[in-house]
Amino acid sequence: MNDNARIEAFIIKFGSFAPKRYSYGEIKKMTNKFNDKLGQGGFGSVYKGKLPNGRLVAVKSLNETKSNGEDFMNEVASISRTSHVNIVTLLGFCFERSKRALIYEFMPKGSLDKFIYSQGTDNQSRQLEWKTLYDIALGIARGLEYLHQGCNTRILHFDIKPHNVLLDENFCPKISDFGLSKLCERKKSVVSMTGARGTAGYIAPEVFFRNLGGVSHKSDVYSYGMMVLEMVGGRKNINVEVSQTSEIYFPSWIYKHLDQSMNLNLNEEITGEEEEITRKLIAVSLWCIQTNSLDRPSMTRVIEMLQGSLQSLELPPRPT
Numbered sequence: 459m460n461d462n463a464r465i466e467a468f469i470i471k472f473g474s475f476a477p478k479r480y481s482y483g484e485i486k487k488m489t490n491k492f493n494d495k496l497g498q499g500g501f502g503s504v505y506k507g508k509l510p511n512g513r514l515v516a517v518k519s520l521n522e523t524k525s526n527g528e529d530f531m532n533e534v535a536s537i538s539r540t541s542h543v544n545i546v547t548l549l550g551f552c553f554e555r556s557k558r559a560l561i562y563e564f565m566p567k568g569s570l571d572k573f574i575y576s577q578g579t580d581n582q583s584r585q586l587e588w589k590t591l592y593d594i595a596l597g598i599a600r601g602l603e604y605l606h607q608g609c610n611t612r613i614l615h616f617d618i619k620p621h622n623v624l625l626d627e628n629f630c631p632k633i634s635d636f637g638l639s640k641l642c643e644r645k646k647s648v649v650s651m652t653g654a655r656g657t658a659g660y661i662a663p664e665v666f667f668r669n670l671g672g673v674s675h676k677s678d679v680y681s682y683g684m685m686v687l688e689m690v691g692g693r694k695n696i697n698v699e700v701s702q703t704s705e706i707y708f709p710s711w712i713y714k715h716l717d718q719s720m721n722l723n724l725n726e727e728i729t730g731e732e733e734e735i736t737r738k739l740i741a742v743s744l745w746c747i748q749t750n751s752l753d754r755p756s757m758t759r760v761i762e763m764l765q766g767s768l769q770s771l772e773l774p775p776r777p778t
């Protein structure tokens with residue numbers, strides 16, 4: 459199928475739900491000739507823009523490629539199937555020979571990574587309140603649960619990480635960047651993979667080795683757990699600057715900072731509701747990063763655990 463036939467088929471299939479197709483000229487106009495760059499990703503640059511109706515957008519202009527556009531249309535198709543408060547909305551796309559762009563709703567606060575890593579050696583410089591971190595973790599869990607359970611087709615994201623969570627003006631999180639996502643039938647919980655996918659530090663063991671009993675929605679659960687641990691610890695899960703070996707592997711670092719009663723020793727005073735939130739986030743994320751995917755909870759269970767009482771949560775086995 460050639461590119462145009464592929465797009466025609468896509469537009470017919472999605473009918474009125476298909477995002478609007480824009481010409482390259484329109485893209486240039488809405489970004490004021492790519493004037494205001496918001497960031498740079500692995501596949502292209504993101505620019506701020508404005509639609510003719512005044513709505514602010516983020517235009518992801520993809521690097522020129524001679525490929526047949528299958529990955530591009532895969533991202534358009536995956537995200538077009540979704541409609542959820544915690545999933546970024548795709549408003550349009552451009553596909554004109556080698557010129558390709560995706561037009562998303564604009565997220566004024568940018569991506570989550572800008573807010574969660576501590577600036578200094580202590581954690582005094584934490585930028586977000588614990589309650590905000592908890593709400594963000596819960597929102598991302600809801601978005602992921604929706605991808606796994608709530609759409610007609612199960613969508614596995616495969617690249618859950620703080621860079622791929624965008625925040626609106628109220629810090630409501632939205633999952634973005636569906637470039638690697640894969641659609642599979644709801645009933646089929648395991649998919650076959652043709653290549654290593656995801657980002658170092660967040661990839662589940664079965665995705666990395668591709669022989670540990672299949673890749674499934676539980677692989678996203680693993681990445682989610684790693685991300686939440688980063689939110690709690692205020693540091694990246696791979697930290698080459700940390701010299702002691704036990705500190706390099708992030709879950710070991712978290713365990714080192716946990717005392718017997720699951721208190722996190724983070725050089726900061728946490729009490730009351732904040733302490734409860736922190737301990738819940740830690741317990742949930744440690745369950746999510748279990749090596750055996752069967753030991754990891756579903757996202758539905760993650761939401762229950764986050765919303766339930768702390769007393770009903772057990773600390774999971776130490777990760778290996």
Ligand SMILES: Nc1ncnc2c1ncn2[C@@H]1O[C@H](COP(=O)(O)OP(=O)(O)OP(=O)(O)O)[C@@H](O)[C@H]1O
Binds near residue numbers: 500502
């Ligand atoms: N909808 C949006 N609203 C506001 N800013 C955005 C939006 N989408 C992306 N950005 C900004 O552009 C940057 C680059 O985004 P992009 O998704 O291309 O790359 P990435 O996720 O950082 O990296 P990679 O492509 O390797 O996964 C983001 O970090 C964010 O700051």
